[in-house]
Amino acid sequence: MPFQRFVETGRVAFVSDGPHKGKLVSIVDVIDQTRVLVDGPASQVPRGELRLNQLHLTKFRIKFPFTASTRIVRKAWNDAKINEKWEGSAWSKKMAAKEKRAQLTDFDRFKLRRARSRRNHIRTIVFRNLKKAASRNGTLYGKKKMAKGGDKPKPKKAGKGKSA
Amino acid sequence: MPFSTKLHEYQVVGRKRPTDTDPKPKLYRMRLFSPNPVIAKSRFWYFLKKVNKVKKMTGEIVSCIEIFEKKPDRVKNYSIFLRYDSRSGTHNIYKEFRDITATGAVAQCYQDLAARHRCRARSIHIIRVDEIPAGKCRRPQITQFHDSKLKFPLPHRVIKRSKEHKSKFIAKRPCTYYK
Numbered sequence: 001m002p003f004q005r006f007v008e009t010g011r012v013a014f015v016s017d018g019p020h021k022g023k024l025v026s027i028v029d030v031i032d033q034t035r036v037l038v039d040g041p042a043s044q045v046p047r048g049e050l051r052l053n054q055l056h057l058t059k060f061r062i063k064f065p066f067t068a069s070t071r072i073v074r075k076a077w078n079d080a081k082i083n084e085k086w087e088g089s090a091w092s093k094k095m096a097a098k099e100k101r102a103q104l105t106d107f108d109r110f111k112l113r114r115a116r117s118r119r120n121h122i123r124t125i126v127f128r129n130l131k132k133a134a135s136r137n138g139t140l141y142g143k144k145k146m147a148k149g150g151d152k153p154k155p156k157k158a159g160k161g162k163s164a
Numbered sequence: 165m166p167f168s169t170k171l172h173e174y175q176v177v178g179r180k181r182p183t184d185t186d187p188k189p190k191l192y193r194m195r196l197f198s199p200n201p202v203i204a205k206s207r208f209w210y211f212l213k214k215v216n217k218v219k220k221m222t223g224e225i226v227s228c229i230e231i232f233e234k235k236p237d238r239v240k241n242y243s244i245f246l247r248y249d250s251r252s253g254t255h256n257i258y259k260e261f262r263d264i265t266a267t268g269a270v271a272q273c274y275q276d277l278a279a280r281h282r283c284r285a286r287s288i289h290i291i292r293v294d295e296i297p298a299g300k301c302r303r304p305q306i307t308q309f310h311d312s313k314l315k316f317p318l319p320h321r322v323i324k325r326s327k328e329h330k331s332k333f334i335a336k337r338p339c340t341y342y343k
Contacts (some may be wrong), residue, residue, distance in 0.1 A: 005342065008315030029239045030314055032262050039241050047237040049264055053324060057342065066312055070237070 005057040007036060009066040012082055014091075017054035020045045024058075024086060025079055026073060029066045041074035042083055170196050171267040173231040175205035180218045191226060192216070197270045197290060201228050211289075233265040241306055242269035242294045249279060256291075259301040266293050298322040318342045 005011070011027045025040035031049060039047040047070055062076045077083075080109070086092050104112070134140040174196050180189040187331065192212055196203040205228055209220045228305045238251045244259045263269040270293060321342040 003317035003319070006311075006315035006317050019243070029308055031239050031264065032309060037237070037264060039237075049268075052318065067238075 005059060007052060007057065008061070010064055010076075011064045012058045012060040012062065012086075013038065013055040014054050014058055015040075015045070015050065015054060018050070020050075023053075024082065025050070026062060026077065026082075027055075028064075028068065039070055039073045040078050041070050044158065058086070058089075058091070171199060171271045172201075172204075173197055173267050173270075174201055175227070175229055175231050176204055176208040176225060177227045178208055178212065178223055178225040180216070180223050195266060195293070197293075201230070203299070205230060233267070236264050239264055239293045240269075241298060241301050242266060243292075243294050243301075244269065244273050244290060244293040245290055246273065246277075247289045248281065248283045250281060250283065258302075260296075260306045262306055262309060266295070281319065321336055 009027060009121065011026060013025055015021055015023050015025055020040070020043075022059060023036040023040055023043040023045050025045045027036045028047070029037040030041050031037055035049050036052060036055070037047065038050045043073065056058060060080070060082055062080045062082065063077045064071075066070050068076075089121060122137055131140065174330050175193060176196055177191055177193045179191045180186065182189055192215070194208050194211060196204045196207050196209060205225055208225065208228075209223070210330070212223070213219050240261060241330060242261050242263060244261065245256070246259070247254060247256050257277075259273055261269040261272045261276075270290060273290070274285055274288065277288060278285075292296050298307070319342075323338070
């Protein structure tokens with residue numbers, strides 16, 4: 001598994017620690033093994049140094065030279081539409097979902113539980129029908145094991161109204 | 165002296181108090197790194213006494229102003245000449261650091277000397293701090309960062325656990341592979 005996310009000029013990173021927690025920045029220059037110079041013009045993070053421990057690298061990377069000013073970084077960021085790409089990424093969606101879950105009220109939790117239960121119910125019905133169809137046409141258990149006459153007709157019960 | 169609080173750079177200018185015999189004494193200027201101007205002035209007299217026959221009592225500080233970094237948004241290479249007292253003698257050292265400010269580099273220097281030579285801040289005299297171009301750097305641990313296309317992964321990532329995740333035992337081994 002080769003590495004794909006590098007600490008390099010232009011790498012977009014998520015700040016996980018410190019006063020700018022939760023914001024996206026881009027790495028402008030490497031200071032040394034543990035620190036980088038970052039700039040987040042689109043997320044109100046002023047240019048400054050951050051420790052690599054405080055950053056989580058993303059898969060996005062923009063192109064600008066390490067001598068670029070904040071203006072150039074901002075232009076590169078906007079041209080690459082990093083904010084939109086980030087919103088569409090699975091990572092940011094998971095984070096948003098987590099936050100939403102943490103803010104659910106009791107009523108929301110009730111609604112969620114009910115919705116989940118209904119969904120699972122529908123799923124089970126469909127699954128059972130698929131299973132029956134698959135066992136009928138031999139893909140599940142094989143053709144040999146099928147009873148010769150097919151399914152036995154369901155006994156008709158007066159008052160229940162079930163069809164065979 | 166300098167330490168966990170942030171270091172500032174001060175320019176202290178002082179001279180001997182003017183007397184009848186010497187109405188215009190020479191001005192001396194020093195560039196000092198200290199956490200506050202009080203310590204800066206104190207160190208100024210400490211160093212000046214070593215050079216001249218003047219002390220705080222007989223002299224006056226003409227100005228003590230803080231010097232701010234001109235370009236704190238650029239990574240620079242700093243060379244630091246210093247002199248320190250070890251347990252058995254005093255030595256000169258030349259060190260290089262990469263930082264965005266001179267005060268940051270000097271703070272790194274104090275930490276480095278404390279770690280490598282067990283040397284306390286009181287035993288260190290910073291002689292000279294310069295910003296040097298990349299070509300003039302001598303230390304390989306500094307020149308290794310002089311690559312415009314420098315990139316490196318974070319192979320074995322140990323993320324420090326935060327207060328929210330303080331449990332001693334966890335069900336799964338942590339993932340140190342960061343991709």
